[in-house]
Amino acid sequence: MELIKEYRFEAAHRLPHVPPGHQCGRPHGHSYRVGIHVEGEVNEAAGWVIDYAEINAVVKPIIDELDHRTLEEIPGLENPTSENLARWLWQHIAPRILLLSAVTVHETATSSCVYRGA
Structure with a gap:
């Protein structure tokens, strides 16, 4: 079973390694949407793979670090x-x-x- 929990955030960025004149070399913003995919067996007692609240407890603070930020300033x-x-x-x-x-x-x-990890 695969679950997907989605998050949204707004952020600005510019890409430092694009050719001169490339539009992404200028500062601009995006309304990002992120999907967190979780895969596993359904726990028959609980009826789910994982509680969405458990995903949220981990991911929401990370998304909050990105929201309304300039991404290239984040380590x-x-x-x-x-x-x-x-x-x-x-x-x-x-x-x-x-x-x-x-x-x-x-x-x-x-x-x-x-991205599926490495």
Whole structure:
């Protein structure tokens, strides 16, 4: 069974390693949507894989660190691409949610990235 808990946050960034004149080299913002994927067997007694409240207890404070911030000012996000943001989230969540199977970062309504750990 796979569960997905979604979060939203607003943040600004600029990408420091794009070619000169690239639009993402200028400061801009996104309304990010993040999906936290958890996979496992359903505990028949509880009726769920994991309590959504348990996911929220871990992930909400991490999302709050990102909300209304300039991402490249956060340690580990000096090059805040969607790929690097997904990996950063994984690194902060996976040690505390052992059933984590993927992190999806939606940078826009039509562009997203899925990270499944390494």
